[in-house]
Amino acid sequence: MGSITFNHVFKRYKGESRPAVNDFHLSIEEGEFLVLVGPSGCGKSTTLRMLAGLEEISSGELYLDGRFINYVSPKDRDIAMVFQNYALYPNLSVYENIALGLKLRKTAKHEIDVRVKRVASILEIAHLLDRKPSQLSGGQKQRVALGRAIAREPQVFLMDEPLSNLDAKLRAQTRAELIKLQSDLKRTTVYVTHDQVEAMTMGTRIVVMKDGVIQQVAAPRALYDEPANVFVAGFIGSPQMNFLNGTIEKSDGDYYFSNKRMRLLLPEATGRNFERAPKTVRSVILGVRPEHVILKRGSTEEAGFITGLVQMTEATGADSYVYVQIGSYPLIARTDPEQTYAAGDVVSVGLQMHKIHFFDESTEELVGRGEA
Amino acid sequence: MMPKLRRLRTASPFQVILITLFTALALFMSLPIVFIFNHAFKPQNELFLFPPRFFVRHPTLHNFETLFLHASNATVPFTRYLFNSLIVVSLTLVSVVVVSTMAAYVLAKYQFHFKQLIMSLITLSLMFAPETVSIPRYLVINGIGLNNTYLGHILPALASPVAVFMLVGFISQIPSDLMEAARIDGAGHVGIFVRMILPLSVPAIATISILTFQGVWGDVETSTLFMQKETMRTLAFYVNSLLSGLQNNVAGQNMAAAAGLLIFIPNLIIFLLFQRRVLETMVHSGIK
Numbered sequence: 001m002g003s004i005t006f007n008h009v010f011k012r013y014k015g016e017s018r019p020a021v022n023d024f025h026l027s028i029e030e031g032e033f034l035v036l037v038g039p040s041g042c043g044k045s046t047t048l049r050m051l052a053g054l055e056e057i058s059s060g061e062l063y064l065d066g067r068f069i070n071y072v073s074p075k076d077r078d079i080a081m082v083f084q085n086y087a088l089y090p091n092l093s094v095y096e097n098i099a100l101g102l103k104l105r106k107t108a109k110h111e112i113d114v115r116v117k118r119v120a121s122i123l124e125i126a127h128l129l130d131r132k133p134s135q136l137s138g139g140q141k142q143r144v145a146l147g148r149a150i151a152r153e154p155q156v157f158l159m160d161e162p163l164s165n166l167d168a169k170l171r172a173q174t175r176a177e178l179i180k181l182q183s184d185l186k187r188t189t190v191y192v193t194h195d196q197v198e199a200m201t202m203g204t205r206i207v208v209m210k211d212g213v214i215q216q217v218a219a220p221r222a223l224y225d226e227p228a229n230v231f232v233a234g235f236i237g238s239p240q241m242n243f244l245n246g247t248i249e250k251s252d253g254d255y256y257f258s259n260k261r262m263r264l265l266l267p268e269a270t271g272r273n274f275e276r277a278p279k280t281v282r283s284v285i286l287g288v289r290p291e292h293v294i295l296k297r298g299s300t301e302e303a304g305f306i307t308g309l310v311q312m313t314e315a316t317g318a319d320s321y322v323y324v325q326i327g328s329y330p331l332i333a334r335t336d337p338e339q340t341y342a343a344g345d346v347v348s349v350g351l352q353m354h355k356i357h358f359f360d361e362s363t364e365e366l367v368g369r370g371e372a
Numbered sequence: 373m374m375p376k377l378r379r380l381r382t383a384s385p386f387q388v389i390l391i392t393l394f395t396a397l398a399l400f401m402s403l404p405i406v407f408i409f410n411h412a413f414k415p416q417n418e419l420f421l422f423p424p425r426f427f428v429r430h431p432t433l434h435n436f437e438t439l440f441l442h443a444s445n446a447t448v449p450f451t452r453y454l455f456n457s458l459i460v461v462s463l464t465l466v467s468v469v470v471v472s473t474m475a476a477y478v479l480a481k482y483q484f485h486f487k488q489l490i491m492s493l494i495t496l497s498l499m500f501a502p503e504t505v506s507i508p509r510y511l512v513i514n515g516i517g518l519n520n521t522y523l524g525h526i527l528p529a530l531a532s533p534v535a536v537f538m539l540v541g542f543i544s545q546i547p548s549d550l551m552e553a554a555r556i557d558g559a560g561h562v563g564i565f566v567r568m569i570l571p572l573s574v575p576a577i578a579t580i581s582i583l584t585f586q587g588v589w590g591d592v593e594t595s596t597l598f599m600q601k602e603t604m605r606t607l608a609f610y611v612n613s614l615l616s617g618l619q620n621n622v623a624g625q626n627m628a629a630a631a632g633l634l635i636f637i638p639n640l641i642i643f644l645l646f647q648r649r650v651l652e653t654m655v656h657s658g659i660k
Contacts, residue, residue, distance in 0.1 A: 052552075052556060053555075053556075054552050054555070054556075073555075074552075074555045074556045075555060075556065075557070075558040075559070075560075079556065080556060081552075081553070081556050083549045083552070083553060084549075085547065085549055087547065087549035087550050087552070087553040089550060089553070089554070089567075089568060090550075090572065091568070091571040091572055100554075100557050100559075100567070101556075101557035101558055104557055104558035104559055104563065105558050148553075148557070152557075
């Protein structure tokens with residue numbers, strides 16, 4: 001119940017040379033919480049809308065539980081969707097909003113009543129059933145929209161940025177509730193967001209998209225630790241991963257990453273990545289997350305450390321982020337908030353070499369990692 | 373009352389001037405209505421007074437009496453005209469609303485070939501003065517043999533470019549998400565139209581209802597051109613004939629005064645019923 005297969009799905013709009021969704025090929029397991037994430041215009045919503053049946057598929061096949069559904073109308077797909085702006089029917093009461101889907105499916109009246117009330121009590125909106133959507137707050141509307149989806153008990157839930165109209169606090173709270181709800185209902189859920197925090201916290205698997213193309217599909221932790229390319233590495237994580245251009249050099253059997261300002265000895269395991277690699281791999285982008293940058297006060301001659309200048313610091317409370325400039329290379333380091341740095345301070349910067357990533361400079365694909 | 377008074381007291385001099393000016397303007401604009409009401413109850417001697425007076429001195433129901441009496445003497449009773457008008461107005465109103473909302477829904481929310489062309493044609497037809505199409509209309513009505521039928525009254529008013537134009541503007545502001553949600557919930561095209569579009573377009577429908585009502589209720593063209601039988605003509609035609617000298621001009625004046633009021637009252641009632649909705653249409657710039 002609720003497995004979905006995209007078989008090389010394309011979406012082309014008339015008059016546009018580039019497909020909005022380009023060769024989307026993916027299987028979604030039953031009960032999975034899949035998150036589609038990417039910047040706006042990356043095709044994630046289009047993909048969701050094709051799954052909902054609101055958008056035609058230009059080519060490729062779409063299967064729900066093994067059934068070919070390219071040409072099945074939305075109402076016959078057994079899916080429910082939660083929209084970004086909730087799309088509650090303004091002329092109907094909350095009760096009628098939740099009940100409409102059941103009514104249109106000719107569910108018996110008492111059955112509708114039972115289901116609406118059950119859903120309302122799960123979502124704690126039982127006291128709002130007589131109200132009109134215009135009398136509800138954003139958070140309440142959001143719950144009603146969810147209730148409308150849940151009451152139908154569909155095989156698949158589709159959610160199109162359902163939290164983006166809520167304020168920060170409510171968003172965090174609703175996020176947690178959604179996670180719980182999904183784990184209780186165990187229904188396949190496809191969730192679209194541009195917010196990487198939502199993606200990381202909610203998804204059992206995340207699909208990162210850019211320009212209509214899937215960049216990587218992985219579990220949240222894997223996505224963070226093993227980004228497939230520069231785009232994914234930069235998109236997931238806040239503040240984003242530091243990127244340094246340079247080359248890999250070999251001397252005396254050791255491998256070094258070097259550019260104008262630094263020459264870093266790579267761990268043996270990392271170096272081995274480049275042994276068999278073609279020659280073009282020598283120009284690389286080094287990626288390192290802010291939490292894997294070590295900061296020391298003052299300049300030092302210690303091996304593996306480079307001297308830099310503090311540009312500014314950003315204290316978020318739990319952490320503080322120090323923006324360091326090493327020649328023309330900017331770098332962000334996460335530090336203990338107790339340690340305060342002022343703009344203009346001289347610091348020594350080191351990298352946790354087993355946590356670094358290397359991307360090919362021209363293809364931007366991952367070519368080596370610290371831990372290899 | 374009290375809060376309003378307090379608000380008046382805090383009004384700036386400029387606002388006081390504005391309020392005074394607008395009140396004066398409103399009173400001035402309402403003079404014809406005051407006149408119609410008073411005129412209908414004037415006895416014969418006051419009707420022909422010169423200079424004419426706004427207010428009636430010795431109100432009487434005599435005018436209404438003559439209207440109904442005269443009508444019963446004539447070949448076609450007054451009530452027949454009234455009946456015709458009611459039939460024509462109600463049928464036209466219902467069909468214009470149905471046809472216009474359906475057309476507007478499709479034009480506002482669906483993509484299809486020649487959509488732009490159709491919209492342009494509708495806009496173009498807004499520019500024609502009704503007189504310019506009288507002859508083609510006559511030819512059409514005559515050609516399909518609708519003379520002396522109710523359909524002959526209704527059909528010319530059925531395609532209402534103003535109504536479609538207004539509704540297209542209104543319906544296109546209803547978020548498409550709502551329709552998509554309804555589609556996923558299991559509604560078909562008709563379901564979406566009946567359950568979402570119609571209820572949400574009520575303000576606009578109210579507006580076009582008033583416009584259509586006033587147009588049809590006061591229309592004499594169909595009665596003059598397409599109806600040769602007196603029994604098929606409408607109240608507006610009858611009242612007009614009283615005024616325009618088709619009948620005895622002097623003797624007709626008192627009946628005309630009474631009929632004028634009778635024909636005006638439904639307009640007023642309809643407007644008062646729908647005016648809040650009409651204002652909503654004008655204020656409505658989008659559904660959040």
